[in-house]
Amino acid sequence: MINELKKDFAFKGFRFRDITKPQYRHVFLILFWPFYTIVFFILEGRAYKDFHTVHCALDDIIPFNEWFILFYALWYPFWIFLLAYSCFFEVPVFKKTMKYFMVTFSISLTIYFLYPTGHNMWPDPMPRDNILTWLTQKIYDADHPTNICPSDHVIGAFAVVFGASQSKRLNKKIPMAIITFIALGITASICFVKQHSALDILGAAPVVMIGYFVCFYKRGEKKTDVKAEAFDNKTEKDN
Numbered sequence: 001m002i003n004e005l006k007k008d009f010a011f012k013g014f015r016f017r018d019i020t021k022p023q024y025r026h027v028f029l030i031l032f033w034p035f036y037t038i039v040f041f042i043l044e045g046r047a048y049k050d051f052h053t054v055h056c057a058l059d060d061i062i063p064f065n066e067w068f069i070l071f072y073a074l075w076y077p078f079w080i081f082l083l084a085y086s087c088f089f090e091v092p093v094f095k096k097t098m099k100y101f102m103v104t105f106s107i108s109l110t111i112y113f114l115y116p117t118g119h120n121m122w123p124d125p126m127p128r129d130n131i132l133t134w135l136t137q138k139i140y141d142a143d144h145p146t147n148i149c150p151s152d153h154v155i156g157a158f159a160v161v162f163g164a165s166q167s168k169r170l171n172k173k174i175p176m177a178i179i180t181f182i183a184l185g186i187t188a189s190i191c192f193v194k195q196h197s198a199l200d201i202l203g204a205a206p207v208v209m210i211g212y213f214v215c216f217y218k219r220g221e222k223k224t225d226v227k228a229e230a231f232d233n234k235t236e237k238d239n
Helices: 002-008 022-049 057-059 065-090 091-114 131-141 150-163 175-194 200-215 222-236
Strands: none
Touching: 002 150, 022 091, 057 200, 065 091, 065 131, 065 150, 091 150, 091 200, 150 175, 150 200, 175 200, 175 222
């Protein structure tokens, strides 16, 4: 595995003056993140003063459960790991995943600008006093429940699923099962920790699909890959 990673390392012999060379230019895609962060917090401050309340009957049925804060907090290292790994070892996956983030999160920012949303479902006071409710409160303090629909947590979680599905190392049965489980756990967590309405998941669904079809889906790609693999196998046998 280590030897394979060394072989695939995208920055062999890299010097900073080489940053503009074609094989390294993908790192400039990271510049999207400061842009997104600045715009998000500007819109967050605007929405905090005046937002449209998002709520449905399902929100009243779903109970608060602090255990789901573990999934909620896992969102951050979840997608950062995929981007970091692919940036260094599977550049095509990195490019597709970053394109997905740029397309989908730009759609989210546009919606937040046109239709700021929020809710008033935080439990007050907390129903229990433990380390998980403490962590939940800390996240509440840092992340107000505004600009919530569509949910970037859901959109970002499925970026990892789609990116991993096109990775030669992560696209295996067990890793994909774990990644999909985490993505679904993150999706459920936004409701169980009362940081989002169930409607935010519904709102995220079409954005996720747009991101998938624009950035990952290629008609006939699997068929082409199968033919190429068959040709390679035939060539090996002939040799």
